[in-house]
Amino acid sequence: MKSILMGAATLALMAGAVHAEGHSAATADKRIALSNNYAGNSWRQAMLQTYAETAEAAVADGVVAAADAFTTSENQTTEQAAQIQNMILQGYDAILLNAASPTALNGAVKEACDAGVKVISFDSIVTEPCAWRIAVDFVEMGRQEVDYLATRLPEGGNLLEIRGLAGVSTDDAISQGIHDGIAEHSQFEIVGSVHGDWAQDVAQKAVAGILPSLPDVVGVVTQGGDGYGAAEAFAAAGRPTPLIILGNRQDELKWWAEQRDANGYETLSLSIAPGVASLAFWVGQQILAGEDVPKDLTVPFLTITQDDLDSALETTPEGSVANVSYTLEDAQAVIAGAK
Amino acid sequence: MTMKPWVWGWAAAGLAFVVTLMLTSGRGAGELAYAALSFGAFAAIVGLGQMLVITLGPGNVDLSIPACMTLAGTLALKTMGSDPNTAFLGLAVALATGFGVGCVNFLLIWLLRLPPIIATLAASLIYQSLAIWSNRGLRIKPPEGLADFATGRFIGVPNVAWVALILAVVVWVILERAVWGRWLLASGQNARAARLAGIPVEAVRAATYLSVSVFAALAGYLLASFSGGAALNMGAEYLLTSIAVVVIGGSSIAGGNSNVPGVLGAALFMFLVVSMLNSYGAGAGIKSVLTGTIIIAIVIAASTRRSRQ
Incomplete structure (x- = not known):
């Protein structure tokens, strides 16, 4: 699967050697929350699945203390803004955000930034300057x-x-x-x-x-x-x-x-691969570890050509979406690429 | 001679058909009619159910139709698991799901005395969550025989359109020729008077809420088989469509008056008007504005006629 991830894999190899540690100890007591606006299609289901796998492994390995996922039921901006405010009150250190609107959540995002919470928006990003944006071109x-x-x-x-x-x-x-x-x-x-x-x-x-x-x-x-x-x-x-x-x-x-x-x-x-949520997780971890991360990051899209078709079909579950789970090294490569 | 209110839905459908074909100078008429019959069938099936509920009188509407379609489609396709010869098993699962959804809806409305709008909307969140939980949004292909049936045709007319037509005839006979239909109309016109006249109003309501869910489940089962699998958002556009076809079809939104042929015409119209605007290359914004304007115009035309009667 990785062979079809354009560019990212090669970059990952280069960057992986530089940051072998990834400052995992620095974030062992940090808590990350995922604020997701919608779960009603197979792409979002695959996204939540990949996030859950990444988060579970990271918590088990002691990289972070918690990495919980929350989804709003109605895909409403008001509901998601309230959800973000709850996350601030609950004391999360970082919020990963797949936003219901590029602008309507800016107020809540600013509140989070002011409270010292790192906000990393991905897939559907927000325009608030204090947040990080992991966007697809x-x-x-x-x-x-x-x-x-x-x-x-x-x-x-x-x-x-x-x-x-x-x-x-x-x-x-x-x-x-x-x-x-x-x-x-x-x-x-x-x-x-x-x-x-x-x-x-x-x-x-x-x-x-x-x-x-x-x-x-x-x-x-x-x-x-x-x-x-x-x-x-x-x-x-x-x-x-x-x-x-x-x-x-x-x-x-x-x-x-x-x-x-x-x-x-x-x-x-x-x-775009639903696994972008796992990329957001690792970018969030890097920000919490004190890494200097540019505000605008670009995630490569997943391209399947005639030659990759059979291997992609093999790894994609029946009825789902072709996916790739990003690792810490992938995140470091994306960050290095944006610098 | 007075114009029947259902004429307007059919006239609008005919007009949209002709205007679309003007663009191609008549080419593709058969193709367009066939597509309209295929996709209109799903709107007609859910519209017939919604019509029965709306006939029950003010405040009665079923907003759980999309979630019911999704849940029935998802459970049926998961049960069948693409195995041949399971089409009837899947149908049974879908109809049982619809029956269960109808029971829950009615119990919420009857026992907890919730307004139907709140009850069905709140319950639909549960149905949608069940659909997500049961299969995590994976699209399972329908068995081949069933897919062939759903996309196939009989005497040049899509099979799904035959299903909708048969259902419409049954509903029409029950409404116009059976005691139950009289009871439904009487309950919708004045529930108190109907109760005093000895009509089992609650039983009529129960049967109506069961029917709409079973119809929605059938539509979900057919749609999932037609489009190659159930998707979690597959019912979404049928919420407004189901209400729009009832109103355009000339049934009274205040209840007590239903109109089966109108629903069929309106279902064709809803597909044809979007096709017409797409064919003329209208942008998304203009398309929404024009669709809304046309619907309002037809509803006004149909209701002005009725008040003059």
Whole structure:
């Protein structure tokens, strides 16, 4: 799995030798809390699972005293702000935050900073300057999708874009990258755009509705969690399967493998790994250990190519998302890379 | 001759269909109709259940439909575990889940005297948590035969649309031709008068809350089989949809008046209007605004007609 983690693995080897200790003793009495805004999809479930495994091992090894996870039930900013305030009162030393809003939690985050609590936001980050941000370069992700299409379909053609959840910054960023890519590769044209809400069934419905009005489509650019639904919709409409960029879900990878075995189908799959929570944990541990950590860190996305497909399928549980669990060395490499 | 209130949902669906096809100058009509029938079927099934509850009178609504769909879909697919010949076992599990959810909802409303909105909303958090706890969001594929049925067709019409149609006919017969339907309408128009007239109002309420959950469970089972597995957020968009199709379909939101053909037309409309706006390339913001405006316009048109009757 690690071989497909672009760049990070090699960097990890270099940095690992430098900081072999990782100041684990310095944080033995520290307590870390995870504030998570949503648990209602397979990606978040995998994220919580990976976090639980990392945290359990770290507590058992005496790296930290506690690393508890809390999830709000309704994905509301008010609820999560109250949750952060509770964590301050409970005396946690650091809060790892997957935020319901980039701005609405800034007040609560500032309160935490003022109380001396380190706040590390990841995945859905916050804009409050006192917090750390572990972000994915989603614009780059969109651009890479089009770059890949350009290598496979040099003559270009019509594309269908499946977007995520309207109003979320991730959706805007990936779409921005895709449109930047199209500007660069002008042989492509987006002839239709629908919102699939990162869910197979919603994407399937939206694609089925727009397909009758579309000319021939050669490629589908996606945001993850929507590729399989798009494939189903093309099949139901009796259209040839275009080149669909996938998003690392196990059902997408399985479909890809089936297509590859049947007719040599080739594509690319990329998404952010749910294990980013474990990266946030180790970054938090490093901050508590007194390491100088830049406020803005970038986490690589997990790319699966034709060659990695079989190994990725093997390590991904049935019905889940391709994942990678980050280690202390990975975190140190990411920190070193940002300096 | 007075216009029936259900005409408006169908007229709007027809209009959205025609406007979409104007873009392609008629090409793809069959494809679009087929997609509308497939996806409209799920909205119709949950809409029929919601219609029965709303007919019970002011304050009656089931907000646990999405969680019930998710729980039923998740449990059914987990039980089947992609094994062939387990489709009916899965169906039984789904319907039993719906029955259980309906019982819990009604007991909360009846024994604890909670307003239905609060009871069903609070209980839905429990159902959703059970769904998360039971399978941790893993998507299990439906057995092949069941998936083929859910995505297949019979005489050119999707199988799921046949299921919705049969269900609609049954509901229509019960509402219009059976004593139970009269009891439901009477309870919805004036619960006190109905009780004094000797109608078992609580039994009617119990049966209604059971029906909506069983319908939602059936929709969840079919949707999960149709889209290649249950997802934890698969029911989310059916909360507003279920209420919208009832209102657009010409049933009275104040209760005591239901309209089966209207729900079917409105279910097709809800799919077609989004397809139409997508086909014309409307952005997400404009799409939401236009969808809302169109729904309000239809509801006004339908209700003005009714008050003139």
